[in-house]
Amino acid sequence: MSILVLKNITKSFAEGDGRAVDDVSLELSQGEILALLGESGSGKTTLLRIIAGFEKPTSGRVILNGSTVADRKVFMEPEKRGIGVVFQDYALFPHLNVRKNLEFGLRGLPAAKIDDRIAEMTGLTGTSELMKRYPHELSGGQKQRIALARALAPRPQLILMDEPFSSIDGMLKAHIRKEIRDILKKSGTTALFVTHDTRDAMTMSDRICMLRKGMSIQTGTPAELYNRPLNAYVANFFGRTNLIRARVTDRGLQTAFGLFPFKGSEKLKNKNVLLSIRPENFAVKQDNEGCICGNIVDKSFMGDYYELVCEVHTEDGDIEELLVRTTAEKNCNGELCWIKPRKGKIHILRDNQELSGNEQQEGQF
Numbered sequence: 609m610s611i612l613v614l615k616n617i618t619k620s621f622a623e624g625d626g627r628a629v630d631d632v633s634l635e636l637s638q639g640e641i642l643a644l645l646g647e648s649g650s651g652k653t654t655l656l657r658i659i660a661g662f663e664k665p666t667s668g669r670v671i672l673n674g675s676t677v678a679d680r681k682v683f684m685e686p687e688k689r690g691i692g693v694v695f696q697d698y699a700l701f702p703h704l705n706v707r708k709n710l711e712f713g714l715r716g717l718p719a720a721k722i723d724d725r726i727a728e729m730t731g732l733t734g735t736s737e738l739m740k741r742y743p744h745e746l747s748g749g750q751k752q753r754i755a756l757a758r759a760l761a762p763r764p765q766l767i768l769m770d771e772p773f774s775s776i777d778g779m780l781k782a783h784i785r786k787e788i789r790d791i792l793k794k795s796g797t798t799a800l801f802v803t804h805d806t807r808d809a810m811t812m813s814d815r816i817c818m819l820r821k822g823m824s825i826q827t828g829t830p831a832e833l834y835n836r837p838l839n840a841y842v843a844n845f846f847g848r849t850n851l852i853r854a855r856v857t858d859r860g861l862q863t864a865f866g867l868f869p870f871k872g873s874e875k876l877k878n879k880n881v882l883l884s885i886r887p888e889n890f891a892v893k894q895d896n897e898g899c900i901c902g903n904i905v906d907k908s909f910m911g912d913y914y915e916l917v918c919e920v921h922t923e924d925g926d927i928e929e930l931l932v933r934t935t936a937e938k939n940c941n942g943e944l945c946w947i948k949p950r951k952g953k954i955h956i957l958r959d960n961q962e963l964s965g966n967e968q969q970e971g972q973f
Contacts, residue, residue: 610671611766611798612636612659617668619654619822628654629665630822636766641792641799643809645845646819652802655819656768659800660693661686673765692759694769698751700743706754707739713762729757733791748776749784756788760795767792769801773808785811806846810834818842835886839959843884850890850930852883861954864922865900865930868949872956882960887915889953892934892945899946902930918945 612635619629629651636642644652657663659670661677661684670678672691677684692713700709710729714722730736733753743751752772759767776784789812792799803809809816810830817827826838837843840851854861854868856876861868861883868883893899902918916932932947 609638610635611638611640611673612800613669613671614655614659615669615671617655617658617670618666619651619658619663620666627651627666627822629658631668632817632819632822632824633668634817634824634827636798636800638798639793639796640815641789641801641813643813643816644800644802644819645804645806645809645816647804647845649821650819651822652804652819653770654822656770656800656802659766660691660768661689690762690765692762692764692767694752694755694759694767694772696771696774698743698755698775700751700755700758702743705740705742706735706746709743709754710758710761713758725761729761732760732795733757734787749780749787752776752784752788753791756791760791760797765798767797767799769799771803772801773803773805781807782811788812810846818845836955837884837957839957840882840884843955843957848887848931850883850885850887852885853880854883855880864924864926864928865920866923868954869951870954876956880960882957884955884957885949885953887931887933888913889950890930890932890947891950892916892932892936892947894938894946896946899948900930902932902945902947904943904945905929916945918947 614632614634617629617632618627620627632655644655646652654663658665658678664683665678667680669676672689676682677689701712704712707726710726711722714725717725730739733756735750735753735757738746738750738754746754772788773781773785785808801812813830815827815829816833818825818833820841826833826842833842834846837846843849843851852863852865854863856872856879858877859867860870863883900920902920904916905919906917908915913933913935914937916934918930918932919927920930922928930947932945
């Protein structure tokens with residue numbers, strides 16, 4: 609069952625300024641965690657505010673649990689939508705201790721039910737021992753869990769989180785992400801969160817909606833967006849990749865580096881395409897059978913792998929660089945290395961357009 613449905617949501621703040629959100633549609637199922645991912649200005653926070661009811665859409669429809677809460681004729685106030693919101697700065701009341709902060713969203717309930725609900729939420733979030741502390745006495749991770757407990761306390765049908773990990777120290781972030789995901793899954797809560805960080809999106813979410821300039825450009829699982837990006841922008845946003853022009857032939861993919869074996873669709877035969885091959889999807893060999901010869905011009909030890917920059921002579925006599933990763937030190941000790949794409953790891957982008965220099969820089973987080 610879909611808890612949230614967005615149909616053709618558009619938002620313009622002022623005439624002539626363009627669209628902050630441009631014809632976005634998506635669905636969110638019961639118990640699912642979805643990330644809205646994009647760089648600054650992509651429209652992700654505006655879309656979250658429209659769902660919460662803090663902004664009205666210029667056009668389109670917001671459907672919550674089967675009922676329209678916003679369109680051209682209908683607008684339901686935020687407090688009536690049954691949505692919990694965890695703000696980027698947590699929005700905890702500084703003059704109230706943790707217990708009073710948790711009680712805030714439960715006003716109107718009998719005292720016994722408030723006690724039961726707070727006990728349930730603090731048990732779920734592991735914050736029972738923090739009840740008498742004030743926000744300034746809490747760590748970033750503790751504030752995050754308290755803010756989530758407060759949002760979950762009224763049993764909302766949907767939780768929205770705006771950049772939930774932006775204030776968490778880098779060394780703790782991985783631990784906190786797992787904690788928050790576990791809490792949401794244990795409680796069966798449907799959640800949508802905004803982030804610009806691909807690590808947040810990939811480790812926290814069941815699906816990712818990638819936004820660019822107000823438009824939804826690809827939605828899918830983290831593995832789908834990483835391994836099968838729609839275009840060069842998505843590919844680069846999820847980390848460095850090798851973009852290689854090729855022509856589809858009966859024998860495979862003809863590139864400037866030679867022929868890559870590939871069995872593809874007949875629809876692509878004799879067409880020019882753009883390939884994305886992740887650095888880890890090149891195998892580094894110690895012989896030249898069926899391989900590309902690369903001259904190692906830079907080598908970096910990254911802990912669990914080596915990153916190599918290889919200069920390769922193309923069939924036209926030019927020199928191009930390929931980025932390669934290997935876990936075997938023996939394969940990168942000389943000046944030369946032999947590389948080949950791993951079987952099944954060549955991805956043909958559906959959108960052939962390459963990125964400009966500025967776009968490549970913007971897309972890497």
